[in-house]
Amino acid sequence: MNEVIIKYENNQMLVTSLQVAENFGKRHRHVLESIRNLVAENSAAKLVFFESEYENRGKKYPMFTMNRDGFTLLAMGFTGKEALEWKFKYIEAFNNMETKLNSPEFIMNRALEISRKQVEALMLENKELKPKGEYFDALVDRNLLTNFRDTAKEIHVKQKVLMEYLYDKKYIYKDKRGNTKPYAKHVENGYFEIKEYANNKAVGVQTLVTPRGREALRLLLSNKN
Numbered sequence: 001m002n003e004v005i006i007k008y009e010n011n012q013m014l015v016t017s018l019q020v021a022e023n024f025g026k027r028h029r030h031v032l033e034s035i036r037n038l039v040a041e042n043s044a045a046k047l048v049f050f051e052s053e054y055e056n057r058g059k060k061y062p063m064f065t066m067n068r069d070g071f072t073l074l075a076m077g078f079t080g081k082e083a084l085e086w087k088f089k090y091i092e093a094f095n096n097m098e099t100k101l102n103s104p105e106f107i108m109n110r111a112l113e114i115s116r117k118q119v120e121a122l123m124l125e126n127k128e129l130k131p132k133g134e135y136f137d138a139l140v141d142r143n144l145l146t147n148f149r150d151t152a153k154e155i156h157v158k159q160k161v162l163m164e165y166l167y168d169k170k171y172i173y174k175d176k177r178g179n180t181k182p183y184a185k186h187v188e189n190g191y192f193e194i195k196e197y198a199n200n201k202a203v204g205v206q207t208l209v210t211p212r213g214r215e216a217l218r219l220l221l222s223n224k225n
Contacts, residue, residue, distance in 0.1 A: 004093035007065075013097050015071055015090070017064040018054060023086050024078050028063075031074070035064050038073060048073060068094050104220065111216035112190075118211055145193055145208040148180075155218040165221060172207065180207055191216060 004023070007014050017035060021028040039045040048070030054063045066074065071094075075087055100106055148166075152159040166172045171191070172182050182192035191213030194205050209217070 004089050006093050006097045008097070008101065009065075012067045013094060013101075014050075014065045014067055016052070016054075017066065020066075020071065020074065023089075024075075024083055026078075032062060032064065034074060034077060035066075035070075045070070045073065107219045108216055111219050112212060114215050116212070118215075144211050145195070146214065147206065147208060151209040151214055151217065154214060155221060157221050162217070162221065165217075179205065181205075182207055186213075 004015070005019060017031045018028055020026070021031040024031075035045075035049050039049060048067050050065045052063045052065050053060045055061075064070075071090060075083075075090070078087070146154060148162060149159050152162040155162070163172075170183060171186050172180055175181050181194065186192055187194065189212075190210055193208050193210055195208055197204060197206050
């Protein structure tokens with residue numbers, strides 16, 4: 001195996017002891033022994049090494065997965081020219097994965113997945129309690145749709161920062177009447193909804209942010225404050 005395979009699970013970048021053994025030319029049982037020794041010496045190592053198993057020809061064998069810190073700790077004991085080359089390959093692979101995880105595209109996809117699961121859980125919880133129409137009205141009543149001010153509070157950014165970001169990135173715009181409205185594609189993506197309102201003073205429409213939109217904005221703006 002001439003490449004480094006990194007998996008992203010449980011919000012961590014992970015590699016396996018089996019792969020490390022193969023890449024560095026070690027017997028897997030020796031790598032397992034090294035990891036167990038590290039865990040025995042300091043229980044904190046349990047935070048970076050995770051017991052697992054793999055299957056070969058119908059039989060299951062012990063294995064560890066490890067995050068970047070675990071790999072660094074383990075690889076400290078590997079010496080030699082070839083080992084050094086593999087260390088650089090792992091450093092590059094972890095850095096490339098980190099860049100991918102911080103990309104707007106990945107963050108957005110992750111936000112959509114989280115929001116989808118949240119909505120599915122709510123639907124499952126409520127599907128036997130309310131008719132469909134009442135259920136979606138209840139979602140609004142339970143503040144699953146929020147205005148820009150409340151959205152800013154929930155994602156812990158200043159409202160000014162939120163609004164500047166939304167205008168700058170073409171999420172929203174001002175119509176001819178001065179109303180703030182979302183671009184159609186972001187309504188279709190499920191980030192915003194437009195609701196009619198009526199009170200003693202006026203009748204109009206209001207742009208509200210959905211749970212999916214809030215989660216996406218929370219991730220995208222996490223470094224703005």
